[in-house]
Amino acid sequence: MSSDHSTADDAYTLIELLVVVVIMGVLVAIAVPIFLGQRRGAFEAQAQADLRTAANQMELSYREHGAYPTAADIVFITSPDVVLTIVEPGAAGSQVFCMTAVHNRIDGGIVVFSWDSDGGGQADGDVC
Template identity: 35%
Template sequence: MLKLHDIQAAARARREEEGEKGFTLIELLVVVIIIGILAAIAIPIFLGQQQQARMSAVESALTNAKTEVVAALVGSPNGTLDAALVGPILTSYSVDGVQLTAPTVSGTAFCLQGTHTAVTGETRSVTDTGGVQTTACAP
């Protein structure tokens, strides 16, 4: 009884004798399946890296905006902050999908909050007394 391997080997030998070159359908299918498996593994990892990079951009913008808000506070004539002073600073850092807001601005206390338009459900915040947090500003 002939086995599939023997049939394939005979077909390959016949093609070599006749000068034909190429791949069999089974060989091509195996390659396509392997590429599909590799893509199924790589694509979710790539998408996760994109999300992390976007949230890192939010964190960087928050850190830079906090530095600028503190500088504005120090340079303020009455030593306090208001929304009119903080608003333009946040607008200057709200680019490329990063959106910064200031839900809390009162006297010398503030909380800046940031999100990214391409990432849903994740918010970062920074206060006048701390670094970047993975939560929203407290009311």
């Protein structure tokens, strides 16, 4: 028995390499949209959590002072890229409030979540 091996038997063929590249391409095509969806979901959850925290802060202020604070009376600490806006109360001593939260990394900041104290809490979209 001789130990002569042809070097052509030890290498991968072009077809085998192309099959591997195609399989990797399919896996990437499946994984990237899932990853981007998870990322968007995390940004949405972050904006909604900041909105709930701010709403709790507004309710606490109402319990302590008998009225909701205006935007000039209160400051919210939010996550990076989250912008909270108090739409109502427009005047001091108001009995209702409405706030919006926007995360700047979700579609350029056009997705809005709202909290309406008179309308039952959190809602998707701008209900203020």
